[in-house]
Amino acid sequence: MQSRSASAPILREKSLEAVRLDKVGMRYGRVVALESISFSVQEGEFFSLLGPSGSGKTTTLRLIAGFDRPSSGKVYLFGQDATHVPPYRRAVNTVFQDYALFPHMNVRDNVAYPLLIRKVPRTERYRKAEEMLALVKLEGFGDRRISQLSGGQKQRVALARALILKPRVLLLDEPLGALDLKLRQEMQVELKRLQQLLGITFIYVTHDQGEALSMSDRVAVFSRGRIEQIAPPKELYYRPRTQFVAEFVGGANVLVVGGKRFALRPERIRVVKPSEGILGRVEAASFVGYGNQVEVRLGDGTLIRVLMAGDSVFTPGDEVGLAWDADALWPLEE
Amino acid sequence: MLGLLADRLYMHPRLLLFVLLVPPFLWIGVLYLGSLFLFLSHAFFRIDDFTGQIQYRPTLQTLGAVLTTPANLDIVLRTLAMAVLTTLACMVLALPVAVYVSFHTQGLQRLIWLLLIVLPLWSSYLIRVYSGKLILAQEGILAWVAGRLGLEGVLASLLSTPLLGGPSLSSSYFGLLLVFTYIWLPYMILPVQNALDRVPKNLLQAASDLGATPWLAFRTVVLPLAVPGLAAGSIFTFSLTLGDYIIPTLLGPPGYFVGQMVYIQQGTAGDLPLAAAFSLVPVALVAVYLRLARKLGAFENL
Numbered sequence: 001m002q003s004r005s006a007s008a009p010i011l012r013e014k015s016l017e018a019v020r021l022d023k024v025g026m027r028y029g030r031v032v033a034l035e036s037i038s039f040s041v042q043e044g045e046f047f048s049l050l051g052p053s054g055s056g057k058t059t060t061l062r063l064i065a066g067f068d069r070p071s072s073g074k075v076y077l078f079g080q081d082a083t084h085v086p087p088y089r090r091a092v093n094t095v096f097q098d099y100a101l102f103p104h105m106n107v108r109d110n111v112a113y114p115l116l117i118r119k120v121p122r123t124e125r126y127r128k129a130e131e132m133l134a135l136v137k138l139e140g141f142g143d144r145r146i147s148q149l150s151g152g153q154k155q156r157v158a159l160a161r162a163l164i165l166k167p168r169v170l171l172l173d174e175p176l177g178a179l180d181l182k183l184r185q186e187m188q189v190e191l192k193r194l195q196q197l198l199g200i201t202f203i204y205v206t207h208d209q210g211e212a213l214s215m216s217d218r219v220a221v222f223s224r225g226r227i228e229q230i231a232p233p234k235e236l237y238y239r240p241r242t243q244f245v246a247e248f249v250g251g252a253n254v255l256v257v258g259g260k261r262f263a264l265r266p267e268r269i270r271v272v273k274p275s276e277g278i279l280g281r282v283e284a285a286s287f288v289g290y291g292n293q294v295e296v297r298l299g300d301g302t303l304i305r306v307l308m309a310g311d312s313v314f315t316p317g318d319e320v321g322l323a324w325d326a327d328a329l330w331p332l333e334e
Numbered sequence: 335m336l337g338l339l340a341d342r343l344y345m346h347p348r349l350l351l352f353v354l355l356v357p358p359f360l361w362i363g364v365l366y367l368g369s370l371f372l373f374l375s376h377a378f379f380r381i382d383d384f385t386g387q388i389q390y391r392p393t394l395q396t397l398g399a400v401l402t403t404p405a406n407l408d409i410v411l412r413t414l415a416m417a418v419l420t421t422l423a424c425m426v427l428a429l430p431v432a433v434y435v436s437f438h439t440q441g442l443q444r445l446i447w448l449l450l451i452v453l454p455l456w457s458s459y460l461i462r463v464y465s466g467k468l469i470l471a472q473e474g475i476l477a478w479v480a481g482r483l484g485l486e487g488v489l490a491s492l493l494s495t496p497l498l499g500g501p502s503l504s505s506s507y508f509g510l511l512l513v514f515t516y517i518w519l520p521y522m523i524l525p526v527q528n529a530l531d532r533v534p535k536n537l538l539q540a541a542s543d544l545g546a547t548p549w550l551a552f553r554t555v556v557l558p559l560a561v562p563g564l565a566a567g568s569i570f571t572f573s574l575t576l577g578d579y580i581i582p583t584l585l586g587p588p589g590y591f592v593g594q595m596v597y598i599q600q601g602t603a604g605d606l607p608l609a610a611a612f613s614l615v616p617v618a619l620v621a622v623y624l625r626l627a628r629k630l631g632a633f634e635n636l
Contacts, residue, residue, distance in 0.1 A: 065539075065543055066542075066543075067539050067542075067543075086542065087539070087542045087543050088542045088543070088544075088545050088546055088547055092543075093543060093544065094539075094540070094543045096536055096539075096540060098534070098536070100534065100536045100537055100539065100540035101540075102537060102540075102541075102555060103559070104555075104558045104559055113541075113544055113554070114544040114545050116554070117541075117544060117545045117546045117550055117554070118545060161544065162543075162544075165544070165545070
């Protein structure tokens with residue numbers, strides 16, 4: 001089990017606060033999108049907003065970008081109240097989920113757009129655009145039309161366009177959602193590389209817990225307009241605060257022992273002889289590539305997922321015993 | 335039997351296409367193109383001054399008369415200027431409406447807006463022109479309201495502008511422009527709104543996120559993406575104004591428009607060749623306009 005001090009190395013003690021939300025609530029008519037959330041993100045941090053769809057993570061990102069005003073609470077950027085500052089005056093740029101590239105401009109003009117707005121002369125504009133295209137490995141694509149690009153290339157153009165102003169905070173709204181698995185993994189590495197190279201704060205919205213865990217310094221887990229837990233990835237995984245975090249982030253089993261809830265990770269459970277552990281019946285066994293997942297129904301009706309390395313010899317209906325070490329049970333808050 | 339027919343058509347898509355396309359082809363080919371060709375070809379003949387009969391010997395004399403006689407050239411230029419002004423006015427008025435409907439309405443609200451935009455088309459064109467005339471007349475509502483608001487001075491100075499002005503709004507080019515713009519406005523709003531509907535709404539957010547103020551976002555994103563719609567709409571407003579003969583007959587100063595000449599020449603005057611030559615003018619001008627629009631890149635983002 002991880003120790004409590006598993007804090008990200010990038011967080012220096014004297015680091016500055018890039019973004020802070022103070023009791024921010026958001027309602028659309030009678031629908032409450034955000035209850036009253038507070039958190040702060042340090043400069044240079046890779047901070048993820050993780051949660052299922054409709055949990056409020058994109059709403060939060062839009063409030064930081066300035067597309068919406070919160071119904072209550074305040075948004076601070078670099079220590080200053082930015083709650084009522086329009087997006088075009090915020091030193092924050094966004095990579096949109098569907099890229100939002102301008103279809104009437106070629107790749108170069110898209111990337112150079114923020115400089116056009118700032119009336120930078122054309123040669124300077126295009127020189128910088130080429131630099132950014134090189135940074136995202138799209139040299140020579142300047143003259144292409146947006147419609148000629150693949151999803152991955154559009155993603156890189158959107159990134160180059162959002163980075164050309166050297167923003168201090170980059171907001172990313174499920175940027176890899178539309179890409180296939182292999183490309184997504186490539187881009188994860190790429191994004192992390194860029195973030196460390198440029199030293200920019202990344203606020204990253206995703207519903208993919210694997211993505212959030214592998215890239216982030218810290219993750220805020222959202223559920224129904226609330227933040228369930230904010231912690232570094234390992235802490236989230238090994239020390240979930242609530243049942244929701246345990247199940248959503250790590251796919252953990254939740255057991256009720258003596259009226260209290262405990263999280264139990266699938267890979268920490270051993271399958272033993274029926275006489276040597278808690279008795280259960282195998283309901284399903286499936287090959288998942290890196291191992292086998294076995295679902296076991298206990299006597300009290302609880303379904304337990306077990307992750308086993310190596311070949312599974314079980315078939316549905318088999319009687320098995322389950323066992324785990326005492327420290328594998330992690331207590332959850334009610 | 336019917337099933338057998340369906341099977342046959344399904345297996346032979348070309349046959350199906352042929353069956354479906356024959357009626358419209360006959361319609362367009364015979365009635366539309368045929369009559370148009372027959373009529374326009376008359377522009378290359380002339381009328382015998384003594385007998386009043388059409389001489390079926392090809393000549394460019396009739397066309398030449400349209401373009402060289404000062405009185406006729408005047409008519410062409412007057413019509414062209416009105417068509418250009420009407421198109422510009424329609425563009426200016428249509429853009430905000432189209433942007434609003436496209437970006438800020440949905441569901442029932444949008445339906446109501448679209449209904450309001452096309453509502454004028456439900457009533458007779460003649461009725462609409464007459465109501466325009468009533469509003470603009472010397473003793474009309476507009477003059478009355480201007481009087482009540484103490485704005486007679488504004489109206490008077492408007493009417494005293496050279497060229498556009500006149501004794502009253504309904505007998506001035508300015509009034510003519512107002513009515514033309516009113517009558518053709520829906521034909522501009524709808525294509526522009528249609529073009530903007532295809533613009534992803536987050537492009538505006540992206541622009542503002544990247545530093546564009548609302549005005550700059552409009553100029554650099556909305557306007558360029560509205561251009562195909564503006565081009566399509568302007569083809570309507572431009573060609574409809576070029577060809578119209580009722581509005582300048584009922585309103586505005588005495589000077590003739592191309593449409594009126596076509597009407598008079600083929601009707602009262604019985605000079606079919608000259609009427610045909612006049613009706614070639616809008617065709618030629620629209621062709622030139624389309625070329626120009628294409629050169630300016632109006633159709634690149636279609």
